[in-house]
Amino acid sequence: MSTGPGLDEKLLIRRVLAGDASAERELYDQHVDRVYRLCYRMANGDADLAQDFTQESFVRAFDRLGDFRGEAALSTWLHSIAVSVALNGMRNVKRHRERETELDGVREMGSATRHAEPDLKQRLRGAIEALPERYKVVFVMYDVEGYTHEEIGRVLDMPAGTSKARLSRARAKLREALAEFAGEWAT
Amino acid sequence: MTKDDEKFTEFLHELLEEMPDVPEPPREEIWARIEEARRERRSQASLFRRRGPLIGWGLGLAATLVLGIGLGRMLNQPEDSTRPVARTTRGPTMSDAEMLPYRLAAQQHLTRTEALLTGYVRDVQSGRTREVASWAQDLLINTRLLRDSPAARDPETARLLEDLELHLAQIANLSGSDADELVMIQQSIERNNMLLRLRAATASGPAAGIRGE
Numbered sequence: 001m002s003t004g005p006g007l008d009e010k011l012l013i014r015r016v017l018a019g020d021a022s023a024e025r026e027l028y029d030q031h032v033d034r035v036y037r038l039c040y041r042m043a044n045g046d047a048d049l050a051q052d053f054t055q056e057s058f059v060r061a062f063d064r065l066g067d068f069r070g071e072a073a074l075s076t077w078l079h080s081i082a083v084s085v086a087l088n089g090m091r092n093v094k095r096h097r098e099r100e101t102e103l104d105g106v107r108e109m110g111s112a113t114r115h116a117e118p119d120l121k122q123r124l125r126g127a128i129e130a131l132p133e134r135y136k137v138v139f140v141m142y143d144v145e146g147y148t149h150e151e152i153g154r155v156l157d158m159p160a161g162t163s164k165a166r167l168s169r170a171r172a173k174l175r176e177a178l179a180e181f182a183g184e185w186a187t
Numbered sequence: 188m189t190k191d192d193e194k195f196t197e198f199l200h201e202l203l204e205e206m207p208d209v210p211e212p213p214r215e216e217i218w219a220r221i222e223e224a225r226r227e228r229r230s231q232a233s234l235f236r237r238r239g240p241l242i243g244w245g246l247g248l249a250a251t252l253v254l255g256i257g258l259g260r261m262l263n264q265p266e267d268s269t270r271p272v273a274r275t276t277r278g279p280t281m282s283d284a285e286m287l288p289y290r291l292a293a294q295q296h297l298t299r300t301e302a303l304l305t306g307y308v309r310d311v312q313s314g315r316t317r318e319v320a321s322w323a324q325d326l327l328i329n330t331r332l333l334r335d336s337p338a339a340r341d342p343e344t345a346r347l348l349e350d351l352e353l354h355l356a357q358i359a360n361l362s363g364s365d366a367d368e369l370v371m372i373q374q375s376i377e378r379n380n381m382l383l384r385l386r387a388a389t390a391s392g393p394a395a396g397i398r399g400e
Contacts, residue, residue, distance in 0.1 A: 036212035055220045124202055144203055175195050185198035
């Protein structure tokens with residue numbers, strides 16, 4: 001991700017703003033894979049949600065492209081929209097699931113069975129899902145998707161140092177969550 | 188970073204590498220959905236543009252009602268100013284001709300409210316919550332003004348405006364597209380038969396009371 005839009009990108013944006021449908025598709029093709037990856041990770045691997053978030057991200061981006069000032073690369077701007085869409089979407093999903101869990105809890109009272117202890121990977125997946133969103137987004141972007149702290153800082157509009165601090169906090173939380181497997185990394 | 192931290196980070200990265208990779212995005216399917224959503228939003232936007240003058244007119248109505256109600260209260264001020272002022276709905280008798288503008292205003296207000304209640308769920312779901320909330324806020328102001336006006340002398344209209352005030356306040360306070368919140372509001376609108384009552388009220392026309400209907 002560069003720090004500002006290149007000439008080709010500026011021309012592409014101009015064509016989109018002028019109503020060129022083929023330019024819209026070109027812009028989409030250039031960015032959809034990374035936007036989808038980010039949405040997929042933020043949606044904890046739920047492909048349906050990832051598609052919803054990707055769709056909404058591009059719809060918003062096309063709606064607001066006129067507001068894009070070109071201070072950062074278009075990808076940075078798009079990824080910040082995707083993060084915002086995914087975080088909002090996941091908040092709604094979480095609220096919905098909490099209500100469902102409450103109802104299921106009532107229905108299953110007395111017939112609950114103890115599930116098998118999840119293995120290490122399942123536990124890790126659960127621990128990532130359970131991270132507070134400000135840590136999760138940095139962890140997913142840096143450790144899972146390979147963004148740099150500078151890129152994360154630009155996408156999330158914060159200093160790179162904050163990104164580093166949040167990553168460190170995220171890893172510490174994961175370590176706590178996986179404490180019972182400590183033998184596996186301490187050896 | 189301590190040695191232990193480094194070991195954990197290394198271990199974490201090994202685990203992450205073993206995690207299943209992100210599947211290929213269904214690019215065509217997502218693109219089709221984007222185009223469909225944008226088409227829908229464009230038609231919503233044009234609907235809002237068409238409604239725009241009505242909202243402006245509504246604000247005009249609000250201003251007129253404020254002035255009218257204010258003047259009415261001044262003119263009907265009881266001699267003993269320490270006594271509580273009666274609501275204008277219980278004010279002096281007005282002739283049919285004097286009532287007609289209020290009834291007309293109420294009718295037009297109810298028609299616009301019906302339009303909001305018919306389409307707000309779809310509007311919110313397509314991301315226009317802010318516009319919907321602002322529109323509901325305008326209608327809420329008018330509803331309150333009408334409740335304090337001679338238009339609310341008819342008990343049926345008074346009840347209708349009272350219920351509308353509640354629903355419009357709920358919609359005006361919407362801040363996102365929370366499906367559960369929408370379901371809750373919609374259920375309460377359906378429980379109160381709002382659309383049916385609004386249609387019945389607007390179908391009778393502004394001269395209904397005058398004709399003795």
